Amino acid sequence: GWAGEGPGAGGKNRRVCHAAARLEMGSLWEEFNRLGTEMIVTKAGRRMFPTFQVKLSGLDPLADYVLLMDFIPLDDKRYRWGWGDGGREPDPGVLSPSPPCRYAFHSSSWLAAGRAEPAAPGRVHFHPDSPAKGAQWMRQIVSFDKLKLTNNLLDDNGHIILNSMHRYQPRFHIVFVDPRRDSERFAHQNFKSFSFPETQFMAVTAYQNHRITQLKIASNPFAKGFRDGDPEP
Amino acid sequence: GWAGEGPGAGGKNRRVCHAAARLEMGSLWEEFNRLGTEMIVTKAGRRMFPTFQVKLSGLDPLADYVLLMDFIPLDDKRYRWGWGDGGREPDPGVLSPSPPCRYAFHSSSWLAAGRAEPAAPGRVHFHPDSPAKGAQWMRQIVSFDKLKLTNNLLDDNGHIILNSMHRYQPRFHIVFVDPRRDSERFAHQNFKSFSFPETQFMAVTAYQNHRITQLKIASNPFAKGFRDGDPEP
């Protein structure tokens, strides 16, 4: 997908107004999204897979930029995985159409199960190469593979804190480092944000949808030990 | 050891004139130096061991600095390891007193064997966290563990190019990033250099002094597979 820009591209600084971001591994993200992406959260922090990666363009090669990510709750619900209590038909809280419920009739599905927990501390993750020149950021794919998700509200490793069994939308931000003295006054003009709907996910402490598990095993090199049968290069 | 500063501390910018660097793992460096340190160079690039690490002080916490290293030929000779041709006494080119020749009567020693090869391209290695604030650099030990040595004159991985069988002195530089427009005019005032004599070494493609090999195996965690006998924690 290309550049799911945030609202209000008007009034932006010329150093960011032409910035664009293309999500890498888009087909893999979409494959996960069709099943309902799940991301593991642990106390120590767990990477995302797929890794959030973007190819940037439209930056000023000579200007400094900071790149960062944050995670927005997609709704105010908490979820559970199952058939609904007593084995009745799924209640109206069944997720539809995002993630789609095509798999619902196969087995279980995600059901709304009450209001969301109080939002965890809204942390951000700065790309560790920040700040850097636009030319440097555009030279190759920018990968957020150091970003880790945790469910530990008291985490002091700087990881992103999320509530398990809640849904999130990753957001990506490009911030122009304004050299002007009163740059705070222009802060709202100096950044541009991107949301790729295919990257939304459910935070979990253990996978619920077995198809997600199998797709992770099939596509994450670090899970190669769990693959069986014939390989496909 | 502390801060082996270069010549001419006078006329320096106040952002660097009080900077100091303490070499970490000094006793290990000295242990190697007593035997005559050797560092492997390979086509693909090899790390140094011990790793060059320093603890910094005296920087302006709010100023930006770039940290880098380079390697200076210690003399204009090339060396060979042996007894001298025909088994005669070591010729006058035997290294003394740096590295000392205490081991010479045990077996072999380094002998001068002609003039140095033409100097390899004089590359530098920027610490990958550069640039960063003084506060960041002083917060913890600065480690150059990404630095690699190569003997490939055509290397295009940005590694340090050295001639095998030649001796080198690592140098460490602190450069204040001067925000002034005409900062080039002050470049000579904005850096401070450090040389620690205990870090000098002979570049080799294979270890010559068996005592060096044994000390590397005993002290480098990645060589643990070659240790034998009882461990010492």
Add this chain to the structure above:
DNA sequence: CCCTTTTCACCTAGGTGGTAAGAT
């Protein structure tokens, strides 16, 4: 019952010197 935590075998990724073959 549902969710979380801990531990583990099995991977990726890459840093060691040994060894034997190759180059000059």
Add this chain to the structure above:
DNA sequence: ATCTTACCACCTAGGTGAAAAGGG
């Protein structure tokens, strides 16, 4: 004869989901 290269077993370091144990 001396130095260099390529490959190897054996490590460190850390990212996987499985499975079992733990907790409300």
